[in-house]
Amino acid sequence: MDETTVLTFDIDDFVEEFSHCFTGECRVSVLPILYKISQINTNSADLARALPIILGVMRQHLKIQRGMVTLYDRHSGSIFIHDSFGLAEAEKTAGAYAPDGGVTARVVETGKAVVVQHQGGDADAEGASRRSSSRVKSAFFCVPIVHAKRVLGTIGAERVYMNPRLLRQDVELLAMVASMIAPAVELYLMENVDKVRQEHEARRIRAALKERFRPSNIIGNSKPMQDVYNLIEKVAATKATVLILGESGVGKELVANALHYNGATAEGPFVTSNCAALPENLAESELFGHEKGSFTGALALHKGCFEQADGGAIFLDEVGELSLSIQAKLLRVLQQRKFERVGGTRPVKVDVRIIAATNRNLAEMVERGTFREDLYYRLNVFPITVPPLRERGADVITLADHFVTCFSKENAKTIKRISTPALNMLMSYHWPGNVRELENVIERSVILSEDDVIHAYDLPPSLQTPNESGTAFGVSLESKLRAVEYEMIVEALKTSNGHIGDAAKELGLTRRMLGVRMERYGISYKSFRGADVRKWNADEA
Numbered sequence: 001m002d003e004t005t006v007l008t009f010d011i012d013d014f015v016e017e018f019s020h021c022f023t024g025e026c027r028v029s030v031l032p033i034l035y036k037i038s039q040i041n042t043n044s045a046d047l048a049r050a051l052p053i054i055l056g057v058m059r060q061h062l063k064i065q066r067g068m069v070t071l072y073d074r075h076s077g078s079i080f081i082h083d084s085f086g087l088a089e090a091e092k093t094a095g096a097y098a099p100d101g102g103v104t105a106r107v108v109e110t111g112k113a114v115v116v117q118h119q120g121g122d123a124d125a126e127g128a129s130r131r132s133s134s135r136v137k138s139a140f141f142c143v144p145i146v147h148a149k150r151v152l153g154t155i156g157a158e159r160v161y162m163n164p165r166l167l168r169q170d171v172e173l174l175a176m177v178a179s180m181i182a183p184a185v186e187l188y189l190m191e192n193v194d195k196v197r198q199e200h201e202a203r204r205i206r207a208a209l210k211e212r213f214r215p216s217n218i219i220g221n222s223k224p225m226q227d228v229y230n231l232i233e234k235v236a237a238t239k240a241t242v243l244i245l246g247e248s249g250v251g252k253e254l255v256a257n258a259l260h261y262n263g264a265t266a267e268g269p270f271v272t273s274n275c276a277a278l279p280e281n282l283a284e285s286e287l288f289g290h291e292k293g294s295f296t297g298a299l300a301l302h303k304g305c306f307e308q309a310d311g312g313a314i315f316l317d318e319v320g321e322l323s324l325s326i327q328a329k330l331l332r333v334l335q336q337r338k339f340e341r342v343g344g345t346r347p348v349k350v351d352v353r354i355i356a357a358t359n360r361n362l363a364e365m366v367e368r369g370t371f372r373e374d375l376y377y378r379l380n381v382f383p384i385t386v387p388p389l390r391e392r393g394a395d396v397i398t399l400a401d402h403f404v405t406c407f408s409k410e411n412a413k414t415i416k417r418i419s420t421p422a423l424n425m426l427m428s429y430h431w432p433g434n435v436r437e438l439e440n441v442i443e444r445s446v447i448l449s450e451d452d453v454i455h456a457y458d459l460p461p462s463l464q465t466p467n468e469s470g471t472a473f474g475v476s477l478e479s480k481l482r483a484v485e486y487e488m489i490v491e492a493l494k495t496s497n498g499h500i501g502d503a504a505k506e507l508g509l510t511r512r513m514l515g516v517r518m519e520r521y522g523i524s525y526k527s528f529r530g531a532d533v534r535k536w537n538a539d540e541a
């Protein structure tokens with residue numbers, strides 16, 4: 001059976017008790033460690049020099065498997081990993097170590113050391129000792145870094161222990177180290193508070209973006225989209241130039257993000273430049289930057305998108321809109337990975353992955369002479385075509401459901417479903433504006449909906465044609481009113497389980513008036529009783 005024990009200690013007790021390590025058998029093993037630690041010059045107050053020593057001692061001498069130094073920014077109330085070893089990339093990027101189960105936060109809050117011991121498995125299974133058959137204990141322990149009675153951060157460690165006394169010694173050692181580096185941490189936080197906050201924020205944003213642009217967050221399981229996911233998976237890990245093709249609003253930018261955040265450049269910046277939005281005279285400076293004083297208004301050196309993206313990826317959206325002269329400069333970057341800033345003479349070298357997108361037919365543009373052929377071939381190394389929404393079948397419904405969930409949350413609503421007539425309309429519309437249009441349609445309908453259901457009458461007029469609605473009702477005002485009336489009656493009967501009296505009351509009608517209308521639309525109350533209503537709901541789901 002696995003067991004977990006949590007112990008909390010006052011930090012002063014540890015520091016006082018540390019003296020017992022100078023007696024008996026433990027002195028020999030502790031001496032080299034003390035020698036290393038003595039290299040931390042408390043007066044130098046240089047955290048950058050102290051941290052490698054501390055982490056080195058933890059890893060090499062104390063045989064700790066995962067270690068981290070966290071800092072606490074009291075203004076924002078956030079604790080973040082400043083330096084570490086043995087952590088997974090995702091844990092480092094997220095700036096938090098999940099398996100400690102909130103222990104670090106507790107240490108910061110209370111100023112007391114915490115030891116969490118976990119007993120389970122056997123030594124061989126854990127790989128800790130091939131000789132011993134005793135059960136392995138692993139421990140996560142965390143000591144506060146305290147200065148002038150204020151907690152500034154923590155040192156945390158995790159390792160497997162066969163001997164409880166060793167664990168105690170390690171906690172004592174780290175407690176002593178924490179008190180030694182406390183003045184350096186204090187100074188570091190004072191001098192770098194803005195940098196620390198910005199770094200933490202940048203890391204948090206990168207982690208959030210990575211999560212948001214997981215290919216699995218691109219909604220839709222249709223065959224044409226699965227082909228797109230396969231291509232993303234194949235090319236993401238490489239640094240190959242990718243050209244994303246497809247109509248406006250199909251999700252090309254989403255694919256570009258997925259390529260970056262799931263690929264080789266994920267840890268670097270992702271810079272987007274919308275080529276259509278760049279006026280000819282500014283395009284060069286925007287993409288390649290300019291030197292101070294290179295033209296009127298160039299008051300300072302400006303780094304262009306390519307330089308900003310160094311070490312990461314640049315997304316050239318609507319690349320088909322670039323002028324021929326900028327196309328020539330872009331070709332040079334693609335060939336030589338270098339360029340000059342406007343007004344500059346020195347070449348600037350960059351290491352950037354290029355992802356471009358267009359809704360234009362570039363091959364046709366090449367024939368017409370409006371797009372350079374050599375650039376076209378340089379960009380078209382790995383084309384990915386994102387299909388239009390009208391070719392994605394049931395993805396329309398999956399996407400609609402996804403957007404209903406998103407916009408319900410955003411608008412504090414509890415929309416539960418989309419009615420069958422509304423689904424029919426969504427399915428038979430041709431979606432010239434693709435996913436972007438569907439997203440807007442659903443946002444509007446969520447706002448309009450008054451009863452937790454998206455009805456056909458909540459959809460915009462562009463979708464309300466007889467063919468698209470799939471209903472028997474025409475497009476005149478009279479027909480639309482009948483469509484609304486039909487849906488309201490069906491909803492009221494569903495809510496009342498087929499009781500005409502209750503439904504009539506909800507609709508503000510007499511039983512007789514409702515009966516007449518039900519007859520007109522061929523609606524039977526029996527369909528809303530017991531098993532029948534379940535079937536009706538299942539059909540609607």
Ligand SMILES: Nc1ncnc2c1ncn2[C@@H]1O[C@H](COP(=O)(O)OP(=O)(O)OP(=O)(O)O)[C@@H](O)[C@H]1O
Nearest residue numbers: 218219220247248249250251252253254359435436
């Ligand atoms: N498969 C999808 N899953 C979820 N959201 C999507 C999907 N495809 C597109 N979207 C959303 O639709 C909107 C339009 O997508 P995006 O901007 O990526 O399209 P685009 O093809 O780049 O358009 P344009 O050519 O006009 O720049 C965005 O809000 C995007 O989040």
